[in-house]
Amino acid sequence: xxxxxxxxxxxxxxxxxxxxxxxxxxxxxxxxxxxxxxxxxxxxxxxxxxxxxxxxxxxxxxxxxxxxxxxxxxxxxxxxxxxxxxxxxxxxxxxxxxxxxxxxxxxxxxxxxxxxxxxxxxxxxxxxxxxxxxxxxxxxxxxxxxxxxxxxxxxxxxxxxxxxxxxxxxxxxxxxxxxxxxxxxxxxxxxxxxxxxxxxxxxxxxxxxxxxxxxxxxxxxxxxxxxxxxxxxxxxxxxxxxxxxxxxxxxxxxxxxxxxxxxxxxxxxxxxxxxxxxxxxxxxxxxxxxxxxxxxxxxxxxxxxxxxxxxxxxxxxxxxxxxxxxxxxxxxxxxxxxxxxxxxxxxxx
Amino acid sequence: xxxxxxxxxxxxxxxxxxxxxxxxxxxxxxxxxxxxxxxxxxxxxxxxxxxxxxxxxxxxxxxxxxxxxxxxxxxxxxxxxxxxxxxxxxxxxxxxxxxxxxxxxxxxxxxxxxxxxxxxxxxxxxxxxxxxxxxxxxxxxxxxxxxxxxxxxxxxxxxxxxxxxxxxxxxxxxxxxxxxxxxxxxxxxxxxxxxxxxxxxxxxxxxxxxxxxxxxxxxxxxxxxxxxxxxxxxxxxxxxxxxxxxxxxxxxxxxxxxxxxxxxxxxxxxxxxxxxxxxxxxxxxxxxxxxxxxxxxxxxxxxx
Numbered sequence: 001x002x003x004x005x006x007x008x009x010x011x012x013x014x015x016x017x018x019x020x021x022x023x024x025x026x027x028x029x030x031x032x033x034x035x036x037x038x039x040x041x042x043x044x045x046x047x048x049x050x051x052x053x054x055x056x057x058x059x060x061x062x063x064x065x066x067x068x069x070x071x072x073x074x075x076x077x078x079x080x081x082x083x084x085x086x087x088x089x090x091x092x093x094x095x096x097x098x099x100x101x102x103x104x105x106x107x108x109x110x111x112x113x114x115x116x117x118x119x120x121x122x123x124x125x126x127x128x129x130x131x132x133x134x135x136x137x138x139x140x141x142x143x144x145x146x147x148x149x150x151x152x153x154x155x156x157x158x159x160x161x162x163x164x165x166x167x168x169x170x171x172x173x174x175x176x177x178x179x180x181x182x183x184x185x186x187x188x189x190x191x192x193x194x195x196x197x198x199x200x201x202x203x204x205x206x207x208x209x210x211x212x213x214x215x216x217x218x219x220x221x222x223x224x225x226x227x228x229x230x231x232x233x234x235x236x237x238x239x240x241x242x243x244x245x246x247x248x249x250x251x252x253x254x255x256x257x258x259x260x261x262x263x264x265x266x267x268x269x270x271x272x273x274x275x276x277x278x279x280x281x282x283x284x285x286x287x288x289x290x291x292x293x294x295x296x297x298x299x300x301x302x303x304x305x306x307x308x309x310x311x312x313x314x315x316x317x318x319x320x321x322x323x324x325x326x327x328x329x330x331x332x333x334x335x336x337x338x339x340x341x342x343x344x345x346x347x348x349x
Numbered sequence: 350x351x352x353x354x355x356x357x358x359x360x361x362x363x364x365x366x367x368x369x370x371x372x373x374x375x376x377x378x379x380x381x382x383x384x385x386x387x388x389x390x391x392x393x394x395x396x397x398x399x400x401x402x403x404x405x406x407x408x409x410x411x412x413x414x415x416x417x418x419x420x421x422x423x424x425x426x427x428x429x430x431x432x433x434x435x436x437x438x439x440x441x442x443x444x445x446x447x448x449x450x451x452x453x454x455x456x457x458x459x460x461x462x463x464x465x466x467x468x469x470x471x472x473x474x475x476x477x478x479x480x481x482x483x484x485x486x487x488x489x490x491x492x493x494x495x496x497x498x499x500x501x502x503x504x505x506x507x508x509x510x511x512x513x514x515x516x517x518x519x520x521x522x523x524x525x526x527x528x529x530x531x532x533x534x535x536x537x538x539x540x541x542x543x544x545x546x547x548x549x550x551x552x553x554x555x556x557x558x559x560x561x562x563x564x565x566x567x568x569x570x571x572x573x574x575x576x577x578x579x580x581x582x583x584x585x586x587x588x589x590x591x592x593x594x595x596x597x598x599x600x601x602x603x604x605x606x607x608x609x610x611x612x613x614x615x616x617x618x619x620x621x622x623x624x625x626x627x628x629x630x631x632x633x634x635x636x637x638x639x640x641x642x643x644x645x646x647x648x649x650x651x652x653x
Binding site for chain 2 (some may be wrong): 024060061125126128129131132133135136137140141143144147148151204219254258261303304305307310311312314315317319320322
């Protein structure tokens with residue numbers, strides 16, 4: 001019985017255990033900068049798992065998801081930030097936000113829920129489209145939200161940064177939220193709705209013919225992924241302590257999509273592995289850009305190399321391993337006997 | 350009334366520019382289902398080819414120093430070569446991938462070009478003195494029209510006519526239309542895929558070169574991200590017009606440009622900042638009402 005449960009939960013546990021070891025090592029032995037890199041990567045895991053819930057299960061590529069991060073980040077900033085300056089810099093806020101400050105936990109939860117509501121409302125319109133038209137309109141949605149948040153000066157301070165959010169995000173908190181995101185994603189993917197959505201990904205016509213409503217399944221996934229993106233947005237805001245609308249735009253979209261594609265967008269393991277690999281590579285390049293000393297000599301590679309390498313990695317994976325590093329498989333139960341292969345493949349279904 | 354005519358001219362000039370970029374995107378999409386986001390970066394490279402790579406804000410001229418026919422030829426050649434290179438290296442191996450994968454790969458190419466340019470030219474915006482004779486306004490019945498706008502419109506109209514002739518009358522043009530209609534069938538009938546696709550990319554590079562010259566003549570500035578907004582608008586223009594339909598792309602470009610200028614001119618001042626959001630909302634609206642665009646083509650069908 002316990003073994004069965006363990007097997008069922010393995011795709012998540014098998015990801016969480018190594019991550020826990022990394023966090024533990026960084027927490028005990030790492031310098032502050034290593035600790036920050038690890039936290040950042042964990043937040044990226046929440047983000048990419050959020051992307052995965054929709055893109056991985058439905059097969060529709062969305063370029064607009066980081067907007068929901070922005071929505072949640074701003075929502076939590078309105079509730080927790082800078083009580084003294086708020087009435088002046090963000091005078092357009094409604095009174096209950098302008099003159100009150102709320103505790104961080106309810107603020108974070110309500111912000112993530114607001115993001116999922118926004119995803120639901122956008123989804124009501126966007127999910128009517130399918131294929132490439134859906135992808136394009138998510139891109140349009142990204143631009144719409146960017147324009148609105150950049151110009152709604154009285155509420156968002158325009159393109160200026162909001163500074164002074166409480167920074168309470170530790171590696172362990174980020175790890176806990178990443179775990180929560182992975183559990184949500186996994187439960188959704190093995191649920192009957194998740195299965196139905198995966199069926200529409202493989203063959204939309206056949207799925208429709210079997211009585212699956214493509215619209216509602218996609219909308220459910222879109223809303224749920226909006227919630228997880230919201231969680232990522234809250235973490236992001238309270239990790240850096242400052243937010244600005246242009247952080248949540250094309251560059252972040254590109255990096256998170258790269259992570260998902262490199263890992264393999266059709267499995268949860270792929271989403272997580274992609275983040276780990278790309279974060280590791282970019283972190284090393286970033287350190288090299290700021291200069292490393294090799295045998296007494298300070299060597300730095302020019303700024304921008306990090307992005308160039310990232311783009312090349314992305315293209316190489318797209319060309320030579322289109323299904324990503326994991327090829328769309330989940331971590332298999334390592335102690336399986338031959339005949340139980342069908343069981344271990346269950347998570348892949 | 351005069352004011353209105355002036356606004357109309359602004360609208361037509363901006364619309365022409367978007368139409369040219371949209372045409373390039375539409376050409377490539379029609380043949381290989383690739384929405385080429387890197388189109389904007391071809392034109393950025395073209396613009397940067399005018400100057401010598403330095404960290405200076407007012408850099409010495411490279412192609413910009415040549416007499417203008419040579420300068421135009423230099424920029425066009427640069428854009429065409431870059432377009433062909435990206436096709437050969439990045440897009441050809443992915444030819445049978447689905448449109449979403451292709452779109453992601455074109456994002457990667459665009460990201461690559463931008464940051465490679467940043468490595469060479471640094472990320473600072475630069476200014477460049479060029480085409481000052483074009484910047485003078487011409488007075489026509491009391492309406493002042495900047496020379497650049499007239500040139501833009503003239504170039505667009507003549508290019509559109511040129512394209513129609515190319516596509517209807519020449520062998521390669523007919524092959525391109527056949528490939529856009531049904532790629533498999535065209536190949537079976539002896540159309541050479543590599544040649545037609547490479548020609549499509551060369552044309553899109555050519556258009557990028559033209560647009561980059563027009564843009565630089567208008568603004569006199571260089572910026573790593575200067576290609577992004579034109580390509581975004583043009584990209585949405587092709588969607589509105591109908592993916593893969595060239596007439597649709599040109600029409601969509603005009604519509605987007607005109608809508609943008611009209612909203613800027615006639616929205617109440619409080620809402621003016623949100624103008625672009627209105628244009629993008631128009632995209633979603635058109636997709637909802639007519640998912641295949643205003644002028645649908647056979648290319649907008651999903652291939653089974």
